Amino acid sequence: MAKFNQSRRRFLTQSSLGLVSLTGLPHFAHAMESMRMGVGMGMGGMHSSMGSEVSYPKLTPNKSNPNFHPDVELDLVCTPTEVSILKGTPTKVLRYQATLIKGPKETVVDIPHSYLGSIIRLQKGQKVRVNFHNALSQSSVVHWHGLHVPQMMDGHPQYAIESGQTLVYEFEVINRANMNMYHPHPHGATAKQVYLGLAGAVIVNDEEEAALELPSGEYEIPLVIQDKQFDNENQLVYSPNMHQRMSGMVGNTILVNGQANFHLDVASRAYRLRVMNGSTSRIYKLAWDDGMPMTVIGVDGGLLEQPEIKPYVMLAPGERLDVWADFSARNEGAQLTLKSLAFSGVSPRMGMNHGGLSVGSEYPICTINVTRKVSDSHKLPTKLAKIHRYGINETANPNNPLPIAISESPMSMLLNGRAYEFNNPLPSERVKMGSVQLLEIFHAHSEMRMGGGMGMGGMNVSMAHPIHLHGQQFEIMSRSISGDTTDYDTVSEGFIDSGLKDTVLVMPMERVKIIKPFHDFKGLFLYHCHNLEHEDMGMMREFSVE
């Protein structure tokens, strides 16, 4: 009974918060309506918000289709193994290992001495088959974060396979050139599996990109940034307490490409750095230590129309950056550090000490040493690529954005007032296949607080959330911020909103409008917070594309 009261009280708090902040948004009225019903029918919300108790239909894992003729075929295994990360005892990790069965040999490249998954390089237009084998002792499924593929191939948690099973993915690469992230997506266990090592990059190339002759081969370098917490025996620890789940688990060691104190030896020329934030929750504010600006040529969905020059760039979990780094003015022996600079406001618990590595403090990411003086270098193109950006008048709902309302409390992390449920879309989560939709992402509770409503017991619960939508990339139409911008000012110059995105960092008190096409595939496509602790707690929903 006590339990019921607690959940009831939480429900009341959330619903009043929602109602105060959201009057006037018709879609949200539906959300609140269904939420009330959900609670009336039992404790479902409670369980699912803790990342369990979501049931899926029983499926046999997808088998290969004899009529599908792949250009590229690979085996992908996820398996427990050990790697040496710190001095001394090797670390037990989970790792993706790809083996090429058919296709160009550059399709699979391993990162030496790393737990990170093999880099998979695909060409637009290729037909790809991946035989995914689960050699873990728990269920898992692979999601190709950033690739636009049919629901069945998207790594939805309903397709998670058990230990020892094999799941076959078959899809055509329809993305433009970009960098994607493959990672597990079993509901409630995504964060832990990623944290223990399961993550890798899928790079797509196309002709538009090839015509630019950007730095490639040894001059194109992936930099996957993660943070991990090691214990005294060099083992990864993943057992976040309630506070760590609320703010996100952060580690005491920064790893780049799976290595601590990562350094890169370069020639004095231009490089293309393919940067990915593979951390479960840590947000970075990337900058060069000597004041050289960050030159960004691409983001999640591929190349920008033209380079953007920024003093620093924000990079939230799940986001990618294509950085042009020109060392040609430097002499042999020059050294340079990629850092995360100080910022504030992303989390109420930001001040907490994590071995000197609190989120928002200043710390190094990796070091670059110029070890060779050369005279030839690529020149930065002034024009990069053509991007189709939809105008608001091309959307199906220019005056009625679909809401993505973020609400958070110590017990539940919700979107549109609901924790994750399988195949139970709200009216605002049903969209027509082939349509282009306007969406608005905002905080349900912080607005309430600003409206002078009920207190939150003195606790500032407002924090930043990197919101990710599966399927096709979207464009960021506008950001607006209400209230005191002191914290916001420490990050706001670091957003790259001119490209195509699949993950967007939404700061406290910020509202972000995006335009997203829902073309090509019907079915259930997830959207969720890419703070993976939040995702596992239930801050995830689905769009039903119909």
Ligand code: C2O
């Ligand atoms: Cu990178 Cu649904 O996630």
Ligand code: CU
């Ligand atoms: Cu994704």
Ligand code: CU
């Ligand atoms: Cu979040």
